[in-house]
Amino acid sequence: MKISIQTLGTLGDVLPFLTLAQALQDRGHTVTVLAPRDHTERIRESGVEPAAPPDFSVAGWMREAEQRGTLTGPFAFFRDWPRMIRPHVEDVLERSLEAAEGADLVLANPIAMPARIAAEHWQTPFALMALQPVIVPTRALPCAMIARRAHSGWMNRASYLAVTASLAALGLAVRQHRARLVRPPRAAFWKLDRHLGRPLPRITALPAVFDVQQPRDTRDDTYWVDYPPLASRDRSLSADLTRFLKAGPPPVHLGLGSMPPDELADDLPVWLSRIEASGHRALISRSLADCLRTIPDTCHVYDDAPHDVLFPHCRLVIHHGGAGTLDTAARAGVPQLILPQVVDQFWNASRLAQVGLTPPPMSGKSTPKQIDDLLTQALAAPARTKAQSVALELENRQPFSGTVDLIESLAQTR
Secondary structure, eight states, X not given: OEEEEEOOSSHHHHHHHHHHHHHHHHTTOEEEEEOOGGGHHHHHHTTOEEOOOOSOOHHHHHHHHHHHTGGGOHHHHHHTHHHHTGGGHHHHHHHHHHHHTTOSXXXXXXXXXXXXXXXXXXXXXXXXXXXXXXXXXXXXXXXXXXOSSOOOHHHHHHTTHHHHHHHHHHHHHTHHXXXXXXXXXXXXXXXXXXXXXXXXXXXXXXXXXXXXXXXXXXXXXXXXXXXXXXXXXXXXXXXXXXXXXXXXXXXXXXXXXXXXXXXXXXXXXXXXXXXHHTTOOEEEEHHHHTTOSOXXXXXXXXXXXXXHHHGGGOSEEEEOOOHHHHHHHHHHTOOEEEOOOSTHHHHHHHHHHHTTSSOOOOOSOOOHXXXXXXXXXXXXXXXXXXXXXXXXXXXXXXXXXXXXXXXXXXXXOO
8 A cells, every 4th residue: 555644843743653654664555754854864764755845944944933932832823823834835735745646545743734635635545643632622631732731621622722723724724725626525624523524533642651541532533542662773873972871871861852952052051060960971962062162071962863772871861841752761761851842842741740750840940959959859769760660561562563553444444
């Protein structure tokens, strides 16, 4: 079968779909991945065929969004809609149409909603796969892009109205294109329950460590699965990084994933100084190092490394709270501290705190004393024991192959 995976966003929005694409290819299917042009080489290096990408750069988009505050909340997002979203719609739609032609299934993340129009145009089965609670309203969980923690049942369900509003706005932006490409009847774009007269499959993939079961108030045609684990096929680390790891005790890894490094620029020197004061070495990415005037002697800067290979060598992982980083650290059995910056990172941090793997996230700037207290707690033996225990439990969960089975079955519904 031919499967078109379409995902827009940062690297964290792409990597889990590469894991899925690799697994589908291993079963003999033809898979392409459509993503922003920033990720074309990464897709190709993973052994997956990249579809012709849209022209915009997600790195540039993220920098402008950080400067404007676009992702600080739903009101800021809608305020910036005309400048940050609308100009890219036509370009993304054209690439989506090209990538979906001849496919047996189009699988997209919620950011890549033009893929839905492409699937309607080609009369192709379509499925949505979200990497956080966002496309299936439920009283059990809040919309992670809006709420920073769980609330009462009705408030949880109401938080998904922001997604409905976003889809309604996007529907207006693509209305003429959709009318040209899709023959009637056309369901309202903000409704996510039907596709080509059938129920629309909606998949929510959450880090296995959250241990979320399908909520009782959701339909049978929605699916709740474990987040696709990062599975790098190249298991090597650079020679410089390997020498650093072997030269001393496991370091503390400090990173922001795909977030703009400016988010942590002011706090980074303080965190590094407190890590050094705790007697531990630090490990940071090149993008973060570029924000520093000086780098402590105990800090090593690396250019790139797969987290699933690197994290098992670390003593502690301090990060932004992205689902992929969180899931990879949990599977590595490494304690975590989360410094959430935007949108779903706050909910991820809150959820991880609920299962006892990290302290509750703090808002605002942290004082040196607060940082010292957090490091003491995260570096203590009980935190390490808890992380290792959870990692062993994750090894015994239902294998990822169940999600691959699901995608195969959805591709056979034509």
